[in-house]
Amino acid sequence: MKVSLRWLREFIDLPTEDPSELEQVLVSLGHEVEAVERHLPDWSGVSVGRVESIRPHPSADRVRLVTVTTGSTQREVVCGAWNFAEGAIVAFAPAGSTLAGGVELEPRAIRGVQSAGMVLSERELGLGSDHGGILVLDPDTPIGAPLEDVIGLPDVVLDLKITPNRPDVMSMVGVARELAAYYELPFRTPELQPPTVPGRSMTKVTIADPEGCWRFAGREVSGTAYGASPLWMRRRLQLAGVRPISLVVDVTNYVMIELGQPLHAFDRDRLAGGIIEVRRARGGEMLRTLDGIERALTPDDLVVADRENAKALAGTMGGEDSEVSESTTNVLIEGAAWDPPTVMYMSRRHGLRSEASARFERGVDPNLPPDAVARAALLIIELGGGESPAEPIDEVARAIQPVSIELRLADVTRVLGPGFTTQSVAGLLRRLHMEVIEGEPSTVTVPTYRRDLTRPIDLVEEVARLWGYDRFDETIPTGASGGWTREQKRRRLMWSILTGAGLSQAVNLPFLGAEDLAAADYPEDHEARSTIRIRNPLNEELSTLRTSLLPGLLRSARANTSRGAEAVSLFEEGRVFFNRRWGVDERVPDQPERLAFVCLGPFAESRLGQPPRLADFDTAAGLWRRLATGLGLEGTSIEAASEPGFHPGRTGRVVLAGNAIGFVGEIAPSTAAAYGLEGRVAAAELDLASLLAPPAPWVFAEPSPYPAVDFDLAFELAGDIPVAALVDATRAAGGDFVEDLRVFDVYTGPGLAEGSRSVAIRYRLRSPEATMTGDEAGAVRQQMIVAASALGARLRGAG
């Protein structure tokens, strides 16, 4: 809402000239000032003149010699415009004055005749781009007055952001009302009653849809002249951000800005049957709106129709064939109260957001239409002539009465604190033009333009607003027991582990595309394909919710390598979404949180002169072990598995306490290639809740004071037996004596059977009860060898 302060002063005597004070006051009332525009004249020394005489130029027939008086002086100028005659009131710039763009006007000779200045066009004044000739002012404009006084400059325009609950402030009167409340000053409304001739309005109005149309007021003006509106009106519309069109249309817009009621003007002669019916559109009905678009209407659309068809979309936009045009002499001004949601849905449905729909969808005072159409008729008759019948149109389908609200003092104090009395509350509400009968409760009657106020709490806000938010104290209440939950703490521990291991946290938008599903080559029945689509996506890329975190991470990896990054190590947590019900709340889709990481290129520690290790399966497995250890997860294992998108020979299923919780390994080369990635990509994707569920407290193990026995065993193991099986079997055979064991070498090559591996393991035995003798250690070692041989593993170097 752009508010010209000069215009505003018609409605209130502002106690300040300082725009920044007004800005502060409006902001304190909840009306944010988005911009302050200062409008200054683009000229100096220009004043109002009257054309005294016109005579031909002695040697040129396309220009004339014009004598202009500004009261005190007379000057003759050479003028090429022909749109005026003797007696015309014009803007006159004598030599020495300055025009738009800072050009100083000098006296000069045109075809031999000295010209002592210029009669100006709107364009030369920077007021518009009218090329039709010079600016002709109203006949009653005072001669000799500085032009800026006539134009209304300088002026300041405050651009207000009005919150959706306050449509009543979307007008000059509305802003004046707010400032009047603040400053405790009176405000004025404009003259409303037009001169009338006896008689009734001719148009017969029927409201066939009382849900959509609460009230329909109209004023007819007959025999008015089509033409432009006066300069002052065009100026004000321009400052308000509205393009001037013609007198009648400009008046409807002017009154909308002035009073807040959007109006529509029909050419009454183009309303078939001289009737208006407000109804829902018929199936298949079409309407060509003022913007030239042929629109197919739906039965949800509310229209203003004549006997035959729709003439306007209610409260949104008029139709082309009944619009006011040069041939119009008889107009009908419509001012109506529309159901806000009806207008909102209609304007969105048709992509038509207008000043009118913006007001109607928020809610205009339903009792304003009769005044607004009267005001419009007054201005049209004053400025364009015509007459209006004394009995206007005013159909009321749903009478809206002021509401009364019972307000207890405690309603106020329990929210705003002590420091208010029944009297002080009543005083504040009265300043906001409410009627208050003081009592316990007080009875507060709210004007119908404040349809947002229906409950005591709504009045409490009004009290607070006018009293001043800056007057509240600062106190701090506290809760009884705050803090992170155990799961939240474990998530932060997980962050430390992963960042400590060299991974950085990524955040991706949680969407994926068909190309991501294709890149992993998921079979039809894979859960990653049970995606959920967004009904109203911004675009195709943001249309499908992700079922895996890996596509986002792989795209991020690619974005980094294409910027020249050698090493990329990222992890991400976030929800994935599946087309099935969520265990936590069956009313919404399954949306578990996952943890995923990808690493490619050099990873982890390296030192000078030694080539860095490149990320591969071992990276992924090592990160998982670090994570599992750090989070205190027990009973974890990895078993060989295949999963789309992962390398078929380098992927493990992660098992935690018997449950599969995800995959760890390398991305399949074809999948990596689909994202433009070269080389091995270590990756994992795991169920986050499983990782964060706090495990049972660990139990202390007394460290043994006795010496350890260390030895190595190397086994030849068939290629199809996992090393983990050998480790588990020998550990089990050693029982409680095994303090530690570590696979330290795996070798394939000469000296081994085809497909077999040599696996070297270092064991440390220690007894909790006594120093182990050589015989005891040998016995354990022998049990391990026996257990290994049960897997077909043969001790190497033992014949």
Next chain:
Amino acid sequence: MDPLEELLATAPQRAAAAGTLEELETLEAESIGKSSALAEQRRALPKLPAEERPQAGARLQRIAAELSTVLGSRRAELEREAEAARLEADRVDVTLPGWDLPGGYLHLINQTIDEVCEIFIGLGYQVAEGPEAELAWYNFDALNTPPTHPARLETDTLYLDWGDPRDEILLRTHTSPMQVRWMESHDPPTFVVVPGTVYRADPVDATHLPVFHQIEGLAVAPGITMSDLKGTLAHFARQYFGPGRRVKLQPNFFPFTEPSAEMAASCFACDGSGCRVCAGTGWIELMGCGMVDPAVFTAVGYDPAAVTGFAFGMGPERLAMIRHGIESIRYFVDNDMRVLRQFR
């Protein structure tokens, strides 16, 4: 002069002349070694007459002790020098980078969320998280936002093509639905903050993403007032942006709070005099807030006559952008390693 006394007198000079441990060892052998004159005289002691023995013994003892002292101190000196030479040979260029140890960074958005949450944890708040694909009822209806409210239009909110069309499912537009879920399952007093991912039908530009984060807070108890709201947010501003921040509340509109306000803090960079950070206004708008609308209490089963409360909601991206001078929100989802490495 007695040869032993002479040996003693010249010992310091000869010890000093020994330039290496080897030379010193030779000198030690000559002076106090098994075949030294001193040792020979000691071995000869028993042959002396009994009355001379104590005096001679004492003399030899004294000479031996003094020689040992002289030689020992020279040995210590030479050992120090040898150690120093060995360490000098071990010298490295300390300006070399050393091991390249792994290290990653937590995303700025989570650093910010944690910093904010911990300020409220300090005031006794709990932290709750909740579903992102949410029932329209929790996101809108329970928050006093009726079906005809413009925020519910498809131009503003992303809806999912899922489930029963009567139970509309959307991507939550704020984390407030989790406040509703929290109140449904916890009796007052309630002090909770809810960080999380939220969604809007906003195309990407320098200040908008369709997916971003919010931290909302809720305090409900008997007797909570506007002053509590103001004091709590002032405390937050002083904790996050530094002591001395002033705050102001100005009226605004949200369906789920009444009175509603926009909260701003005096600019941390210029202390309110106006600068680039605050666009010359001296103030930085931080969040929307207000007193919980009684309709929300009714929707969640709290008695609006028994409790009052306040709620607030802020954007951690915006907090971080202001504090670190980040011009575009897009950096939060680019995952550019050059950007992530700055999140220290």
